[in-house]
Amino acid sequence: MSGAVLTVERAGALTTVQDLGRxxxxxxxxxxxxxxxxxxxxxxxxxxxxxGAAAGLETTVNGCAVRASCPVVVAVTGAxxxxxxxxxxxxxxxxxxxxAGAVLDVGTAERGVRxxxxxxxxxxxxxxxxxxxxxxxxxxxPAPLSDGARLPLGESRxxxxxxxxxxxxxxxxxxxxxxxxxxxxxxxxxxxxxVGALARGRYTVSPASNRIGLRTLGPPVERLRxxxxxxxxxxxxxxxxxxxxxxxxxxxxxxxxGGYPVIGVVPAAALPAAAQAAPGTPLRFxxxxxxxx
Amino acid sequence: MRALPAGEAAVLxxxxxxxxxxxxxxxxxxxxxxxxxxxxxxxxxxxxxVLVDGLADPRAFAADVVRxxxxxxxxxxxGAVELAVRFDGPDLAEVAxxxxxxxxxxxxxxxxxxxxxxxxxxxxxxxxxxxxxxxLAVPRRASPRTSVPPGSVGLAGPYAGVYPRxxxxxxxxxxxxxxxxxxxxxxxxxxxxxGTAVRFTAEDAVGPAAAPAAGR
Numbered sequence: 001m002s003g004a005v006l007t008v009e010r011a012g013a014l015t016t017v018q019d020l021g022r023x024x025x026x027x028x029x030x031x032x033x034x035x036x037x038x039x040x041x042x043x044x045x046x047x048x049x050x051x052g053a054a055a056g057l058e059t060t061v062n063g064c065a066v067r068a069s070c071p072v073v074v075a076v077t078g079a080x081x082x083x084x085x086x087x088x089x090x091x092x093x094x095x096x097x098x099x100a101g102a103v104l105d106v107g108t109a110e111r112g113v114r115x116x117x118x119x120x121x122x123x124x125x126x127x128x129x130x131x132x133x134x135x136x137x138x139x140x141x142p143a144p145l146s147d148g149a150r151l152p153l154g155e156s157r158x159x160x161x162x163x164x165x166x167x168x169x170x171x172x173x174x175x176x177x178x179x180x181x182x183x184x185x186x187x188x189x190x191x192x193x194x195v196g197a198l199a200r201g202r203y204t205v206s207p208a209s210n211r212i213g214l215r216t217l218g219p220p221v222e223r224l225r226x227x228x229x230x231x232x233x234x235x236x237x238x239x240x241x242x243x244x245x246x247x248x249x250x251x252x253x254x255x256x257x258g259g260y261p262v263i264g265v266v267p268a269a270a271l272p273a274a275a276q277a278a279p280g281t282p283l284r285f286x287x288x289x290x291x292x293x
Numbered sequence: 294m295r296a297l298p299a300g301e302a303a304v305l306x307x308x309x310x311x312x313x314x315x316x317x318x319x320x321x322x323x324x325x326x327x328x329x330x331x332x333x334x335x336x337x338x339x340x341x342x343v344l345v346d347g348l349a350d351p352r353a354f355a356a357d358v359v360r361x362x363x364x365x366x367x368x369x370x371x372g373a374v375e376l377a378v379r380f381d382g383p384d385l386a387e388v389a390x391x392x393x394x395x396x397x398x399x400x401x402x403x404x405x406x407x408x409x410x411x412x413x414x415x416x417x418x419x420x421x422x423x424x425x426x427x428x429l430a431v432p433r434r435a436s437p438r439t440s441v442p443p444g445s446v447g448l449a450g451p452y453a454g455v456y457p458r459x460x461x462x463x464x465x466x467x468x469x470x471x472x473x474x475x476x477x478x479x480x481x482x483x484x485x486x487x488g489t490a491v492r493f494t495a496e497d498a499v500g501p502a503a504a505p506a507a508g509r
């Protein structure tokens with residue numbers, strides 16, 4: 001620990017500490033958690049010279065503002081958003097030097113929902129089961145940021161890396177989100193043609209979406225079997241259909257078991273687009289043709 | 294045994310009942326320890342299934358696993374975790390009524406049962422304990438409590454369980470333990486993991502069931 005701290009000036013709608021999460025504990029009821037847009041988290045860390053597993057911030061919709069007690073190199077990636085240092089515009093997607101006592105302000109997302117902020121040295125909050133990630137479902141890891149909270153900054157061992165300009169910013173946020181759908185374990189609990197109806201249905205992203213799941217609004221999916229499904233394990237990306245028929249796509253903080261049928265599974269590569277889809281975004285499911293592996 | 298698809302890297306293996314699920318989980322863990330499963334990330338037992346995630350070739354695994362000969366569940370090799378319980382829960386009298394016995398006999402039945410963690414879920418460190426005979430299954434409360442204190446020992450369906458932390462809950466609460474079920478700073482964090490043998494012991498004489506505290 002360097003003794004340096006970040007003080008939260010503006011916590012934003014929901015800002016959490018995230019890293020690569022704590023996979024491997026689902027059998028104990030512990031979600032994997034971790035950054036919802038892993039590539040953006042890794043890029044931000046790379047830009048400031050951190051290992052990929054270093055902890056940073058994940059903001060939601062309207063960013064956050066923090067004051068660092070010592071000079072620190074930062075990078076903002078993920079959702080495109082204005083970045084300011086003590087009120088002056090600074091660059092997004094590249095390393096930025098923040099002087100001691102200056103305020104880094106990550107503004108409201110212009111495209112996407114979640115921005116990722118890496119600090120050289122990482123955030124040195126205590127690790128729980130090997131991860132510093134905030135898990136909103138089970139309450140593991142640090143609490144979401146609140147105004148006035150202080151977070152310890154780790155020591156940067158490498159110093160700011162040279163800016164080489166080889167950055168590939170995350171840009172894949174379209175006007176419509178299309179989520180591929182692989183076969184799920186309980187597809188046979190639904191009416192014949194339910195997967196086809198799901199594919200034809202026009203959905204939008206519900207404002208009730210969060211790190212646990214992307215909730216949808218649109219035509220209900222018709223179930224054939226209505227009995228209780230005993231609790232069973234679920235992977236990230238599972239599309240579960242609760243009794244109201246509106247599919248929920250489970251994200252990183254999802255429960256490790258669930259009691260409603262899973263009609264299909266969105267592959268991991270498509271989940272960042274789901275995590276960056278703002279409420280109201282049109283959403284379609286595209287059942288994948290099963291190809292031999 | 295059926296192997297159901299669960300996306301690009303996982304298979305949900307479904308068996309006939311909870312005992313077979315526990316046996317399959319034990320066999321999966323044995324094969325995993327022997328390096329026969331590759332780099333799987335999660336093996337998640339549940340009521341009648343075991344989920345295996347992180348498979349390099351889920352279709353090959355699915356074709357293979359249904360042909361396995363899974364040995365029946367062996368008794369736990371190591372000593373059981375003992376949980377000292379005060380049988381003072383607000384639902385003790387109701388459970389005694391359902392079981393047609395006195396509260397002291399409920400305590401004797403629970404302490405006399407060899408339990409085993411079938412699976413975890415609901416919240417970190419919450420184990421679903423099997424071992425009670427099926428005829429002693431109790432329904433969940435019609436209306437769940439908004440907050441159940443940590444250490445509450447409850448019954449629901451065929452399962453017994455202990456709340457690791459305060460949470461809403463619909464289980465029938467028969468007692469309390471001071472044991473720490475979950476401590477993220479401890480290694481292992483969870484006192485109960487799938488397969489763990491558990492015995493309840495009576496901390497003191499069974500008194501009359503405590504009246505539910507105001508506000509609960």
